[in-house]
Amino acid sequence: xxxxxxxxxxxxxxxxxxxxxxxxxxxxxxxxxxxxxxxxxxxxxxxxxxxxxxxxxxxxxxxxxxxxxxxxxxxxxxxxxxxxxxxxxxxxxxxxxxxxxxxxxxxxxxxxxxxxxxxxxxxxxxxxxxxxxxxxxxxxxxxxxxxxxxxxxxxxxxxxxxxxxxxxxxxxxxxxxxxxxxxxxxxxxxxxxxxxxxxxxxxxxxxxxxxxxxxxxxxxxxxxxxxxxxxxxxxxxxxxxxxxxxxxxxxxxxxxxxxxxxxxxxxxxxxxxxxxxxxxxxxxxxxxxxxxxxxxxxxxxxxxxxxxxxxxxxxxxxxxxxxxx
Numbered sequence: 001x002x003x004x005x006x007x008x009x010x011x012x013x014x015x016x017x018x019x020x021x022x023x024x025x026x027x028x029x030x031x032x033x034x035x036x037x038x039x040x041x042x043x044x045x046x047x048x049x050x051x052x053x054x055x056x057x058x059x060x061x062x063x064x065x066x067x068x069x070x071x072x073x074x075x076x077x078x079x080x081x082x083x084x085x086x087x088x089x090x091x092x093x094x095x096x097x098x099x100x101x102x103x104x105x106x107x108x109x110x111x112x113x114x115x116x117x118x119x120x121x122x123x124x125x126x127x128x129x130x131x132x133x134x135x136x137x138x139x140x141x142x143x144x145x146x147x148x149x150x151x152x153x154x155x156x157x158x159x160x161x162x163x164x165x166x167x168x169x170x171x172x173x174x175x176x177x178x179x180x181x182x183x184x185x186x187x188x189x190x191x192x193x194x195x196x197x198x199x200x201x202x203x204x205x206x207x208x209x210x211x212x213x214x215x216x217x218x219x220x221x222x223x224x225x226x227x228x229x230x231x232x233x234x235x236x237x238x239x240x241x242x243x244x245x246x247x248x249x250x251x252x253x254x255x256x257x258x259x260x261x262x263x264x265x266x267x268x269x270x271x272x273x274x275x276x277x278x279x280x281x282x283x284x285x286x287x288x289x290x291x292x293x294x295x296x297x298x299x300x301x302x303x304x305x306x307x308x309x310x311x312x313x314x315x316x317x318x319x320x321x322x323x324x325x
Contacts, residue, residue: 113151
């Protein structure tokens, strides 16, 4: 029995020694793996890890520095404004005084809704936007009117530019211009008129036809002016400019030319400031002007002769010749 007990103790001791050896080997193995992992990290990766750690540690410091810089900029702006003081206010007042509004009235006649396709109505809308913008920044802004506003044009403005209801320095009327102005004050600007505008009368209201029709209704603005018995005239384009295309200009071009004339006092400068390059505008010398005038006189004479023999040709309304043209 004693021998059996000794054998069991010896066996148990051997098993314990084996277990200890296994544990020791596992520990050594895990330490080796950790060492191997550390050794497997490259120097570049180690630098990145250290840099990331430093970045996290300095986050609050960076936040504080940004706050300080923002406060410094705010203080600098405040100091600068205080230094300007009354000088800055005087400069702004001088700048405002340089804008001298004109008593001249420019009217865009929007009564041609039913003659345009919707795409052309939208083009007219953009042209009116351009007129408004140019008048707002002009040195001599005119008194700007829109008349007969309604139909497709108003719908386009409501859909594409809801802010138009807040436009400043513009009078928007649903009435016809004939109901807004006295008949003797009106001058319709149309390239078909035989009368050439030489000077602008500040007492007049000049009407621009709000029509984009690609020549489908040629002469209609001239005809409307004659029907209403109001004065009509064309800009003196032929006296200063030679063009590759017809003399019919977009609404905003006519508007901008008049603004430029009010600023520069010269039709030629006004034309070449505004006319787009695609029109192929070139300066017309005096010799060419005299020849052109002679041709126009001969053409006018031929036209008068034709009118006597052909009643289908509209007669010129010379009784409407403006005193300021």
